[in-house]
Amino acid sequence: TNLLCSNLLLATPATPPHLDSSDSNTNTLLYSLETLSLDGYFTFQNNYHAAMDFGNTCHFLPLAVLHPESVSDISSTIKHVFKMGSGSDLTVAARGHGHSLQGQAQAHRGIVINMESLEEPEMQVYTGEQPYADVSGGQLWINVLHETLRHGLAPKSWTDYLYLTVGGTLSYAGISGQAFRHGPQIDNVYQLEVVTGKGEVVTCSENQNADLFYGVQGGLGQFGIITRARISLEPAPKMVKWIRVLYSDFALFTKDQEHLISSQDSFDYIEGFVMINRTGLLNNWRSSFNPKDPLQASRFRSDGRTLYCLEMAKNFNPDDPTDTINQKTESLLSELSYIPSTLVLSEVSYLDFLDRVHVSEKKLRAKGLWEVPHPWMNLLVTKSKINEFNAEVFGNILTDTSNGPILIYPVNTSKWNAKTSFVTPGEDMIYLVGFLPSAVTSSTGKDGLHHIMTRNKRILEYCATDPVRIKQYLPHYSTQEEWRAHFGPKWQTFLQRKSAYDPLAILAPGQRIFKKAR
Numbered sequence: 001t002n003l004l005c006s007n008l009l010l011a012t013p014a015t016p017p018h019l020d021s022s023d024s025n026t027n028t029l030l031y032s033l034e035t036l037s038l039d040g041y042f043t044f045q046n047n048y049h050a051a052m053d054f055g056n057t058c059h060f061l062p063l064a065v066l067h068p069e070s071v072s073d074i075s076s077t078i079k080h081v082f083k084m085g086s087g088s089d090l091t092v093a094a095r096g097h098g099h100s101l102q103g104q105a106q107a108h109r110g111i112v113i114n115m116e117s118l119e120e121p122e123m124q125v126y127t128g129e130q131p132y133a134d135v136s137g138g139q140l141w142i143n144v145l146h147e148t149l150r151h152g153l154a155p156k157s158w159t160d161y162l163y164l165t166v167g168g169t170l171s172y173a174g175i176s177g178q179a180f181r182h183g184p185q186i187d188n189v190y191q192l193e194v195v196t197g198k199g200e201v202v203t204c205s206e207n208q209n210a211d212l213f214y215g216v217q218g219g220l221g222q223f224g225i226i227t228r229a230r231i232s233l234e235p236a237p238k239m240v241k242w243i244r245v246l247y248s249d250f251a252l253f254t255k256d257q258e259h260l261i262s263s264q265d266s267f268d269y270i271e272g273f274v275m276i277n278r279t280g281l282l283n284n285w286r287s288s289f290n291p292k293d294p295l296q297a298s299r300f301r302s303d304g305r306t307l308y309c310l311e312m313a314k315n316f317n318p319d320d321p322t323d324t325i326n327q328k329t330e331s332l333l334s335e336l337s338y339i340p341s342t343l344v345l346s347e348v349s350y351l352d353f354l355d356r357v358h359v360s361e362k363k364l365r366a367k368g369l370w371e372v373p374h375p376w377m378n379l380l381v382t383k384s385k386i387n388e389f390n391a392e393v394f395g396n397i398l399t400d401t402s403n404g405p406i407l408i409y410p411v412n413t414s415k416w417n418a419k420t421s422f423v424t425p426g427e428d429m430i431y432l433v434g435f436l437p438s439a440v441t442s443s444t445g446k447d448g449l450h451h452i453m454t455r456n457k458r459i460l461e462y463c464a465t466d467p468v469r470i471k472q473y474l475p476h477y478s479t480q481e482e483w484r485a486h487f488g489p490k491w492q493t494f495l496q497r498k499s500a501y502d503p504l505a506i507l508a509p510g511q512r513i514f515k516k517a518r
């Protein structure tokens with residue numbers, strides 16, 4: 001099996017640094033780490049957790065894990081490694097919630113920083129005309145939501161799942177069904193505090209150290225560790241009307257999605273899914289959604305078909321008499337061409353809506369199906385390419401089953417900030433397509449890791465025929481050539497930022513873009 005991460009080191013117990021004679025410089029450094037004056041502490045043994053991630057196919061054991069309690073713990077540690085110069089190959093990876101897919105938050109025989117132990121600064125919410133929250137880079141988004149809701153406020157742009165850290169998602173982009181309106185999470189941040197690869201603590205914003213500010217956003221952890229973020233907030237709605245409808249015609253589905261994300265007064269959240277050969281689809285949704293026409297819905301057959309689900313949500317406040325939610329949604333729905341009998345609706349609190357994936361997580365955990373391999377793959381495909389992509393991928397490559405959700409929804413990137421490190425294919429309207437399967441390691445069947453990874457490879461080979469119009473999101477490559485192609489015209493800036501902020505290539509080695517020079 002080509003698992004890409006070949007060193008499955010988890011089976012080997014960590015060599016205690018004290019006994020390792022293979023690299024005397026590294027040993028000296030590890031001894032000296034113990035002498036650093038810290039608010040938190042290091043662990044040198046039993047660090048298996050730091051060799052795990054959500055993808056569950058890559059396991060690289062670090063030599064040490066730092067559990068920082070202050071920003072200065074992070075800065076002192078990196079300064080220490082930096083002072084060793086290129087005499088040691090020790091690297092440092094920030095680990096948020098470890099929800100990477102291919103070891104991106106791991107550091108093979110390096111130092112992992114457990115960002116969740118950094119609780120500094122305490123979360124602060126500032127109300128007023130332009131409200132914001134100051135939070136630690138290791139804070140989970142679910143905690144940010146709980147705290148801001150206490151003030152009647154909430155961040156504007158989300159990910160589908162909230163048990164991810166602020167620093168972790170800002171290192172990619174943070175895209176969900178609100179991004180068509182507000183941009184990704186990286187476009188909703190006023191200020192950051194960053195510890196660079198030299199150990200310097202830098203506050204940055206669009207007016208102060210702007211190059212670093214934009215560099216770390218979508219920067220894959222390459223230029224610094226985000227220790228604090230100032231996140232823009234808006235008044236939080238109380239309730240959400242949550243709607244799903246189905247299409248069998250891809251052209252109608254995308255036409256409606258594109259229409260909705262382009263209208264002024266539209267839904268507040270717009271996503272979509274591809275459903276391949278699902279039995280009893282509408283019936284399965286009945287625990288959370290009510291069909292508008294139960295009789296017709298019960299007659300709808302989904303098995304053996306490829307269907308496209310448009311998912312929409314409209315925020316509202318039940319106490320507000322001027323909030324004519326039913327009228328608004330009906331008028332928006334009347335513009336669409338879905339299969340009428342497939343309309344299902346639900347009303348939930350804003351918190352429950354945003355935290356919806358956690359419900360599935362709990363169910364899967366209970367069945368032992370959460371901590372399995374996740375050979376996920378996310379792509380960004382331009383509007384001009386999406387029909388051909390659909391025909392090739394859903395018509396030829398992936399026709400039987402998907403072993404998990406497939407997301408597909410458009411976003412309009414024309415107002416997204418182009419100065420960040422995040423790269424999108426070169427058109428204003430692009431689709432996020434996410435293949436999110438769960439795999440069974442030992443299976444040789446369609447649910448097996450090998451089968452799914454081979455299928456992913458076929459899709460990626462097809463994508464490689466048009467690298468300008470299809471890019472990976474949460475990218476993963478093995479060679480610098482591929483990284484150069486991924487960044488395209490942004491590659492030179494990426495290189496310049498690397499040499500300015502992390503010249504020894506100490507940070508985020510698990511991204512496999514740069515190798516620490518020796």
Ligand code: FAD
Nearest residue numbers: 096097098099100137159160161165167168174175221226
């Ligand atoms: P980690 O996996 O811990 O780290 C990711 C990378 O960032 C590593 O290279 C790490 O070194 C670096 N890093 C971590 N913390 C910092 C920091 N403070 N400063 C600098 N670098 C840092 N993404 C979306 O955009 N939209 C979604 O809807 C979405 N849904 C998801 C749902 C699930 C169930 C999962 C598992 C992932 C989802 N993702 C989504 C992807 C997710 O945004 C990334 O995997 C993200 O990196 C996870 O955050 P984390 O805190 O676990 O980061």
